[in-house]
Amino acid sequence: MEIEGEIGYFGLQEWWQSALTQEERNTILSIYKPLGFGENALINGKIYSTSQTVVGLLRGLSSWFKKPEYRQICYKIIKKAEELASDKTPVLDLHFLYSSKIQIYYQNRDKDPFALSLAIEACKQQIGISEKAKRAFLKEFNGPLPSHVGYSQLCIIMEKQKNYEEVIRLSRIAKEQGWNGDWDKRIEKCKKKMEKIK
Numbered sequence: 001m002e003i004e005g006e007i008g009y010f011g012l013q014e015w016w017q018s019a020l021t022q023e024e025r026n027t028i029l030s031i032y033k034p035l036g037f038g039e040n041a042l043i044n045g046k047i048y049s050t051s052q053t054v055v056g057l058l059r060g061l062s063s064w065f066k067k068p069e070y071r072q073i074c075y076k077i078i079k080k081a082e083e084l085a086s087d088k089t090p091v092l093d094l095h096f097l098y099s100s101k102i103q104i105y106y107q108n109r110d111k112d113p114f115a116l117s118l119a120i121e122a123c124k125q126q127i128g129i130s131e132k133a134k135r136a137f138l139k140e141f142n143g144p145l146p147s148h149v150g151y152s153q154l155c156i157i158m159e160k161q162k163n164y165e166e167v168i169r170l171s172r173i174a175k176e177q178g179w180n181g182d183w184d185k186r187i188e189k190c191k192k193k194m195e196k197i198k
Contacts, residue, residue, distance in 0.1 A: 005040065009047040010054040013081055016043070024073050032064050055081050055089050059097045066104055068111065074104045091142070095133040098126035099149040105152060120157060126150030127170075134177055148179035155186055164190040 003013045016025065029040050038045055042061075052060075058081035065074040078101050085094060101122035109116040126133075127150045137145055151174035160164045167190045175183035 003043045004056055005045050006047060007043050007044040009050065010057060012054070012080070014151045016081075020073070020075055021081065024076070027070065027073060028061070030064075031070075032061060034060075048152070053089060053093050054084050055093045055097055058084070059093065059100055062100050062104070066107070068108060071104060071108050071111070078104065080120075091129055091136045094129055095126060095136075096120050098129075102126065102149050102153050106157075116157075120154065123150040123154035123157070127154065127173075130174075130177055130179070134179075143179045145180055147181050148174055148177075151179060152181055159186075159193075160189065164194045 002008070003016060007013060007016050013115060020028070029042065032042055058077050062074050062077040062081070065071070065077065078097070081097050082101075085097065102119055103111075105115040105119035105122060119177065126148070130150070134145060151170055155167045155170050158164075158170070158181070168187050169189075171181075171183040171186045174181060
């Protein structure tokens, strides 16, 4: 049977068949039901054009599988999205992809031994494009910047590791760039903790 739908449109047929087990494919099709789409729109129906990118599609798909029991599916989807990301991928697609990667790996840090280091990697990836993402947000939405998962989550991780200097450094950069968050409060808290150590 020919695979069409979004999977077919973006040339993901081989990945769909080889990276995912039959059980995983069935789980995806039973759960992924976006509004306004037909039955199994992921693999059924001809698509002739879309404004969505392949990274945007996979990032959106991953958001349906954030429950711990589906994390292996989510990991596979995120991994494929990262493999397909390129210089041509819109920066906001990357920004939201890294948000999803941070969230899924961080929430499973006690279940999978590799999860925390991948969450940290994703924070750094998102921070690495934060200036570009900021410009894209301001251009597209013309309002105050939202919170930044990468900066916030990395600050939380660093604070737990008692790396207060790094928390202060990150908070200052995030504040300077204009990302929404309680940066001053975080800085003060870490300064006080540093004082206690002295």
